[in-house]
Amino acid sequence: MKPDLFQAPDYYNLDELLTDEHKMVRDAAREWVKREVSPIIEEAAQKAEFPKSIIGGLAEIGAFGPYIPEEYGGAGLDQISYGLIMQEIERGDSGVRSTASVQSSLVMYPIFKYGTEEQKQKYLPKLASGEMMGCFGLTEPDYGSNPGGMVTNFKDKGDHYLLNGAKMWISNAPFADIAIVWAKNEEGRIHGLIVERGMEGFSTPETHNKWSLRASATGELIFDNVKVPKENLMPNKSGLGAPLGCLDSARFGIAWGAIGAAMDCYDTALRYSKERVQFDKPIGGKQLQQKKLAEMITEITKAQLMAWRLGVLRNEGKATSAQISMAKRNNVEMAINIAREARQILGGMGITGEYSIMRHMMNLESVITYEGTHDIHLLITGMDITGMPAF
Numbered sequence: 533m534k535p536d537l538f539q540a541p542d543y544y545n546l547d548e549l550l551t552d553e554h555k556m557v558r559d560a561a562r563e564w565v566k567r568e569v570s571p572i573i574e575e576a577a578q579k580a581e582f583p584k585s586i587i588g589g590l591a592e593i594g595a596f597g598p599y600i601p602e603e604y605g606g607a608g609l610d611q612i613s614y615g616l617i618m619q620e621i622e623r624g625d626s627g628v629r630s631t632a633s634v635q636s637s638l639v640m641y642p643i644f645k646y647g648t649e650e651q652k653q654k655y656l657p658k659l660a661s662g663e664m665m666g667c668f669g670l671t672e673p674d675y676g677s678n679p680g681g682m683v684t685n686f687k688d689k690g691d692h693y694l695l696n697g698a699k700m701w702i703s704n705a706p707f708a709d710i711a712i713v714w715a716k717n718e719e720g721r722i723h724g725l726i727v728e729r730g731m732e733g734f735s736t737p738e739t740h741n742k743w744s745l746r747a748s749a750t751g752e753l754i755f756d757n758v759k760v761p762k763e764n765l766m767p768n769k770s771g772l773g774a775p776l777g778c779l780d781s782a783r784f785g786i787a788w789g790a791i792g793a794a795m796d797c798y799d800t801a802l803r804y805s806k807e808r809v810q811f812d813k814p815i816g817g818k819q820l821q822q823k824k825l826a827e828m829i830t831e832i833t834k835a836q837l838m839a840w841r842l843g844v845l846r847n848e849g850k851a852t853s854a855q856i857s858m859a860k861r862n863n864v865e866m867a868i869n870i871a872r873e874a875r876q877i878l879g880g881m882g883i884t885g886e887y888s889i890m891r892h893m894m895n896l897e898s899v900i901t902y903e904g905t906h907d908i909h910l911l912i913t914g915m916d917i918t919g920m921p922a923f
């Protein structure tokens with residue numbers, strides 16, 4: 533892969549909206565991605581391997597639980613810092629950002645929000661340092677967009693719960709030490725359980741043959757009469773709103789992360805357009821290529837403004853789930869469109885692993901699908917403005 537010459541676009545001087553702490557956190561993540569992710573990510577994606585060697589570095593830049601209080605090992609940062617870290621990591625690769633999103637918003641967040649003090653003390657510091665990795669099991673083979681229909685269930689057996697069922701498409705599953713598992717009790721109410729690797733009857737087969745998110749490990753979670761200790765149930769919230777609350781946090785991170793992927797594609801295409809000469813002129817001097825580039829920077833700028841405003845609302849505790857859905861949907865579509873256009877600017881070179889664009893484009897096919905599909909987020913906006921669910 534070519535050396536990483538990334539220069540972040542900031543067309544509307546958005547840096548002026550950031551605090552010194554935001555910029556420090558972002559620049560540290562940016563520098564780390566350039567140093568530790570860019571040199572290895574193409575090979576990891578080609579081999580379809582999650583590069584476990586970067587787990588320690590992710591922890592050091594505060595990517596695991598950025599907004600979890602320091603007393604539990606988190607970085608105690610605000611929501612905009614969280615967003616900026618996700619942006620920088622996804623500038624490197626959406627699969628690496630997935631690992632950080634899952635660990636932060638889908639594993640640490642539910643333990644912090646819904647768990648007991650003992651669970652927080654036991655798991656959060658180890659998750660923050662990367663000593664322990666987690667995954668989040670909501671989706672099932674027959675229940676993807678409609679997780680409320682899940683059939684995974686647990687029964688009260690007196691001194692333990694007995695868990696049965698299966699989850700699929702689970703990021704980090706093949707190597708996770710713990711899984712946050714959403715399952716129904718005998719009354720059909722959804723609860724979150726912390727299932728640990730090594731519990732008898734619990735297995736995590738890897739999902740192979742992916743053309744997308746190849747540097748992220750995806751797998752299934754299979755529960756065959758797994759005895760889960762009663763103290764592993766998170767008691768402080770139940771119902772579908774509990775997992776969906778975690779998704780709000782992760783979707784917010786994705787709204788920022790997608791900007792990173794788009795910035796990388798735009799920056800690569802802009803540089804290439806100035807260097808590549810056809811018909812005796814750089815292709816960047818041709819109107820058709822300028823139209824693509826000008827539209828890209830316009831869309832990136834709009835997405836940056838939306839993410840920043842959403843971050844302010846999240847910091848104030850005022851962002852609604854529907855506002856988060858709108859940003860996730862808009863920004864991921866923006867990124868995938870930019871990846872497709874940027875790929876064309878590079879001509880044949882655009883399909884090679886010499887450049888990051890094709891990898892981003894393929895990754896974004898997962899990002900536009902997971903954490904609620906593009907269609908589902910549109911329906912969430914539709915429901916919010918009309919009051920009528922059309923799912």
Ligand code: TGC
Pocket residue numbers: 629630631633634668670671676677678679680703771772773774776777778779780853902903904905908912923
């Ligand atoms: P509905 O009846 O609308 O709601 C059920 C209860 O949930 C509450 N609620 C929310 N709470 C918090 N945050 C949200 N975003 C919420 N949305 C709804 C709601 O108020 C209600 O509460 P209560 O107390 O009245 O019971 O539920 P529904 O069954 O009609 O479904 C609504 C729908 C379609 C929006 C929801 O099911 C949905 O979002 N589906 C998409 C599924 C999804 O996003 N799956 C993601 C799986 S995890 C993943 O993809 C990780 S990828 C990780 C990575 O690698 O980065």
Ligand code: FAD
Pocket residue numbers: 634667668669670671675676677678700701702703704745750898901902903904905906907908922923
């Ligand atoms: P379906 O729900 O079957 O949807 C198929 C199509 O139908 C989509 O186009 C959808 O938009 C459309 N559709 C569905 N319902 C409606 C409707 N009511 N009206 C109109 N159209 C509709 N899940 C986890 O729990 N944890 C993870 O860590 C995780 N990681 C993932 C990693 C990857 C790489 C991928 C690809 C997925 C991951 N997922 C994870 C699962 C992901 O959240 C689901 O794939 C997603 O929610 C969609 O579910 P589905 O694939 O079953 O599609």
